[in-house]
Amino acid sequence: MNQDIINARVTFRNSPIHVLEKFTFKDLDDAYSHFKKHSGLSECVILQTCNRVELFGTAKDYDLEKIKKTWASLAGLEEAAFKENLELSENEEVYHHLLKLTSGLDSMVLGEEQILGQIKNSITAARQAKFSGERLNTLFDKAIQIGTRVRNSTGISRGGISVGSMAVKLAEENVDDLKTKRILLIGTGESATLVAKSLKKRAYEFFISSRTLERSKAFAETLGGKPIRFEEVLSGFDKYDVLFVATSAPYFLVTYDRIKQAMDTKQNGIMILDLSNPRTVDEKVATLPGIKLMNLDQIAELVDKNMRSRIGKVSAVENIISEELLVVEASMKRLDAEPIVKDVFKNIDLLRIKELQKALQMLGETDEKRVKIIEELTKAVVESIVSAPMNNLRKASEQGNPELLDAASKLFDYNKKD
Ligand SMILES: NC(=O)c1ccc[n+]([C@@H]2O[C@H](COP(=O)([O-])OP(=O)(O)OC[C@H]3O[C@@H](n4cnc5c(N)ncnc54)[C@H](OP(=O)(O)O)[C@@H]3O)[C@@H](O)[C@H]2O)c1
Structure with a gap:
């Protein structure tokens, strides 16, 4: 073998996120230029996401101390910081690790798609920095191709669903002809965003409400929905057929009395999906005729069940990876x-x-x-x-x-x- 291929990494597997953050490179161009000058590596690709900071490199007789020293100086760390956090792989182990990465097996959420795009961006950046060469380009191109194929043929990335999408799916399953119904989303935070994205994607019209109308308006501009005053909402639940509630209010917004009052005049029922924890919909509303309530635990359980279908696909992915590993090894040796x-x-x-x-x-x-x-x-x-x-x-x-x-x-x- 002319050159060794190595991978040095700090990831969520060994380091909590607040520790991991300390190993990140603030300026990638600067990092590439330092590694070029000081690390002794002949090629290098940096992969940096919120769950990992990884360095792929080639060198003849690589010097790990030099690599750590360069990394430490860029991140403003003591070299000793690597002791507990750094994992190192060489050659075939690196190929295997990269294939697991591109296939989504090493991700925090099994099979997630984002990592594949992040790896594509990393090799593009390394090419632009003129610090990846024949070996790493070949390895990354192959790993990206294989990762894409693995995902398509096993479906490891399919079936993933956010809490927001699951809530919308449940509404679709439980409410006849949802398109014709009046849908209200309460909340303009992260969780409400997931619901809004899913509603928008499926072309459902909806109303959006938050304590401040300005915030609802800003939300509506990017995520859709028709802004509506909070006070108006609280006193008029009878106007809606489906409620998505996703706020961090420390008390019930959707109270028994408010829903009872709405149902006194309302002809048809209301489906309420409470995505909040702690709950902002009083569970007692479910005792009212015509009310169907689902809370976050029930929604999250279905999300979890959905994810479990991915676990069943892991062995199929691993089988493909071990077959493809031989092809990658042969291509790398050919170089x-x-x-x-x-x-x-x-x-x-x-x-x-x-x-x-x-x-x-x-x-x-x-x-x-x-x-x-x-x-x-x-x-x-x-x-x-x-x-x-x-x-x-x-x-x-x-x-x-x-x-x-x-x-x-x-x-x-x-x-x-x-
Ligand atoms: N983030 C997630 O992925 C996720 C997933 C599942 C469940 N959850 C749950 O969803 C809820 C919201 O989380 P988030 O991440 O979306 O929070 P967030 O981004 O901080 O947003 C909080 C939302 O709650 C509203 N709010 C806060 N206090 C309120 C009050 N007293 N009355 C009415 N509205 C109030 C805020 O509106 P204003 O503009 O009016 O302040 C804002 O729209 C939490 O209970 C959380 O546990 C979150």
Whole structure:
């Protein structure tokens, strides 16, 4: 093996998020330029997300101390900080780790899609920083292809659903003809955003309300919904057929009395989905005729059940990864032969051109068509002689036969320049 591939990482698996944050690089361009100068790595890709900071690198006889020192100086840490938090993998282990990453097996939420995009962005940034080369580009391109295929063929990323989408799905399942119903969303925070996104995606019209009308208006501008005054909502629940309640109010907003009053005049029922914890809908409202109430525990349980279908797919993903790992290993080993192959082709071509020019001079040949024919002839002869041994060299490299590479280096007088 010409170069080792390593992966040094600090992730949510070993470090709580507040510790992990300390290892992040504030400025990626600056990080790339420092690693280029000081780490001893010949290639490098940085992967940084809210759950992980990872460094992929190649080097001949890498020096972990140099790498840690560069990382520590960039993040403003003592080198000792790595002791408890750093995980290190080499070569085949790195391929395996990256395949698990692109397939979503190493994510906090199994099978999540985001990581694949983050990995694509990382290799693009490394290419732009001119710090990834043949090895890491090949490895990342393969891992991205395999990760995409794994996700498509196993469905590990399917079935994931947010609490907000699940709440909307439950409303669809429990309320006939939801499109014609009056839907109200109370709350303009994170949880309400999940509900609004799902409503918008499925083209449901809805009203949005929050204590301050301005906040509802701002929410409506980006996430949809028709803003409505909070006071108006609290005194007029009879106007709605479906309520999504997602606030952090420390008391009941949807009280028994308010709903009872609404139901006194209302012809049809109300479905209420309380996404709040602590609850902001009084459970007692469920005793009123026509009221269907679902709380966060019930919604979250269904989300969890949904996620469990992903766990059932892990072994299928692992099987594909172990098959693909052999293909990745072969491709990476094949790269060991490339410098010799390129060198041989280059040297032989230089000889070919030199001999061709000599011959043309001796013949005094100037006719363009004839010169072209002779030139093509020399190329064909060289190609037919050199191609087979070079392909055999690549194959030997793929099969992990370094002896043949050494022999070829001696035969073709190739000196490694790394
Ligand atoms: N974030 C999630 O992914 C998630 C998932 C499941 C459940 N939850 C639960 O959903 C609830 C909201 O969480 P969040 O993350 O969306 O919170 P958030 O981003 O802080 O938003 C809180 C919302 O509650 C409203 N609010 C606060 N106090 C209120 C009060 N006294 N009366 C009326 N409205 C009030 C706020 O509106 P104003 O503008 O009027 O202050 C705001 O719209 C919490 O109970 C949480 O446990 C959250």
